[in-house]
Amino acid sequence: MDKSLDIEKIIMHKFENNRRLFLVKFKGYEIYTWLPLIDIEISSYNLIMDYFISKKIKTLPPLSIKQRAKNLYNMLASISEEDLNIFVQQFDNFILPKSKLDILMQDLESLIDVNREIELNEKQIQQLRERVLTEICIQRRSEQLIKLQEQEWMYNRICDNRVPLKICNNRDFAILPEYLTYVNEYIASDGIYIPCTPPEKFFGCGSTNSFKKHKCSKSCACMALFEVTPAYNKEGLLSLNRRKAIHECNKMCNCDEDCRYRVVQRGCNVKLLIFRTATGTGWGIKTLEFLPKGTFIGRYVGKVIPWEEGELLSKSNGREQYLFDIDCYKMDNGHSKYTVDAYYYGNFTRFINHSCEPNLTVFNVWINSLDNNLHEIAFFTKRNVANGEELTFNYRKVFKYCKCGSFQCKPQK
Numbered sequence: 001m002d003k004s005l006d007i008e009k010i011i012m013h014k015f016e017n018n019r020r021l022f023l024v025k026f027k028g029y030e031i032y033t034w035l036p037l038i039d040i041e042i043s044s045y046n047l048i049m050d051y052f053i054s055k056k057i058k059t060l061p062p063l064s065i066k067q068r069a070k071n072l073y074n075m076l077a078s079i080s081e082e083d084l085n086i087f088v089q090q091f092d093n094f095i096l097p098k099s100k101l102d103i104l105m106q107d108l109e110s111l112i113d114v115n116r117e118i119e120l121n122e123k124q125i126q127q128l129r130e131r132v133l134t135e136i137c138i139q140r141r142s143e144q145l146i147k148l149q150e151q152e153w154m155y156n157r158i159c160d161n162r163v164p165l166k167i168c169n170n171r172d173f174a175i176l177p178e179y180l181t182y183v184n185e186y187i188a189s190d191g192i193y194i195p196c197t198p199p200e201k202f203f204g205c206g207s208t209n210s211f212k213k214h215k216c217s218k219s220c221a222c223m224a225l226f227e228v229t230p231a232y233n234k235e236g237l238l239s240l241n242r243r244k245a246i247h248e249c250n251k252m253c254n255c256d257e258d259c260r261y262r263v264v265q266r267g268c269n270v271k272l273l274i275f276r277t278a279t280g281t282g283w284g285i286k287t288l289e290f291l292p293k294g295t296f297i298g299r300y301v302g303k304v305i306p307w308e309e310g311e312l313l314s315k316s317n318g319r320e321q322y323l324f325d326i327d328c329y330k331m332d333n334g335h336s337k338y339t340v341d342a343y344y345y346g347n348f349t350r351f352i353n354h355s356c357e358p359n360l361t362v363f364n365v366w367i368n369s370l371d372n373n374l375h376e377i378a379f380f381t382k383r384n385v386a387n388g389e390e391l392t393f394n395y396r397k398v399f400k401y402c403k404c405g406s407f408q409c410k411p412q413k
């Protein structure tokens with residue numbers, strides 16, 4: 001019988017060659033088929049019972065050994081999500097054995113005598129339960145790996161990083177949040193306009209009439225125009241120590257795409273892993289290569305909402321930590337005009353955890369939007385970072401139970 005078809009009702013039964021056959025109708029189909037008891041008893045035992053009762057047939061068919069073994073399996077399998085996550089920790093690094101479900105079911109069947117209640121002692125129950133739970137873990141793990149693979153593929157289809165992202169969870173059965181839409185840019189909420197080109201009066205550096213692309217140097221006209229110190233060295237690493245505004249060359253400039261003042265806009269060029277942390281902070285980001293100080297990591301993106309809306313959202317559980325104010329310039333009321341909400345829309349940076357001793361730092365960057373209140377929020381490494389280290393920044397919102405584990409950690413009392 002096709003396992004994907006559900007039986008809606010049993011119409012009648014008959015005996016043929018000493019076998020009881022049932023005429024069944026499948027859910028959603030006008031199909032009627034004769035099936036032997038053995039084919040339907042596991043999935044539709046209650047239907048068979050109801051049918052027998054309705055027909056006033058006294059002898060109910062006994063449960064088959066298979067069904068009883070299945071019931072026993074289900075009984076042993078009952079466990080909460082939390083306990084399953086604890087159970088799976090016994091397998092180092094989530095390396096599970098090969099499935100032995102067939103042997104387990106055979107063993108359960110051979111334990112069962114159709115006419116008698118089975119009696120198992122505590123130790124037998126414990127051993128069987130461990131085998132059943134192991135099978136559940138194997139099943140859940142294979143479903144999870146398929147899902148994580150799909151999510152990695154979906155993220156990389158959209159993600160504009162120059163190196164593909166990797167996703168890995170060797171801690172529990174969680175997958176990445178399915179409500180998250182991966183985006184590379186700010187998404188404007190109703191009534192907000194995000195400029196994607198500089199105003200016309202801005203000419204950029206180099207002559208726009210020239211066909212020959214010019215090379216920007218320390219004396220790039222943009223830096224003089226915006227009265228900023230050039231932010232990057234020749235290797236494209238951040239050379240500012242103090243938090244200053246960064247202006248990059250933009251769409252109006254006549255310099256190469258690989259100009260040294262186009263770092264953030266070129267995207268992340270680092271091998272990154274979205275992983276499940278061991279410290280109970282959920283997902284996090286780690287680098288899969290050594291990063292020198294000043295390496296650009298990513299832009300914090302998401303839905304741009306008015307600051308006041310962010311304030312309201314921050315009161316709802318779990319949302320606050322995904323909100324980031326675009327706050328280089330404050331309004332008269334002392335707050336930023338806009339906030340980025342990365343809860344439903346965001347990129348990998350929404351998974352960066354907080355640390356009281358972080359290895360990332362945040363800079364405000366203007367590229368094509370020259371609106372004071374709509375700059376980019378960019379992460380750079382604030383020191384050399386070793387291959388395999390988790391990337392963190394300081395949220396500047398203290399956690400009651402901070403799990404960053406650093407010596408500087410200041411959890412709220």
Ligand SMILES: C[S@@+](CC[C@H](N)C(=O)[O-])C[C@H]1O[C@@H](n2cnc3c(N)ncnc32)[C@H](O)[C@@H]1O
Pocket residue numbers: 280281282283284318321322350351352353354355399401402403404
């Ligand atoms: C912006 S998210 C970071 C990604 C998050 N770990 C996840 O799985 O989506 C912020 C949330 O991560 C967790 N988190 C981040 N840093 C933490 C820390 N130092 N201590 C405890 N929880 C932390 C908190 O649950 C917080 O609400």
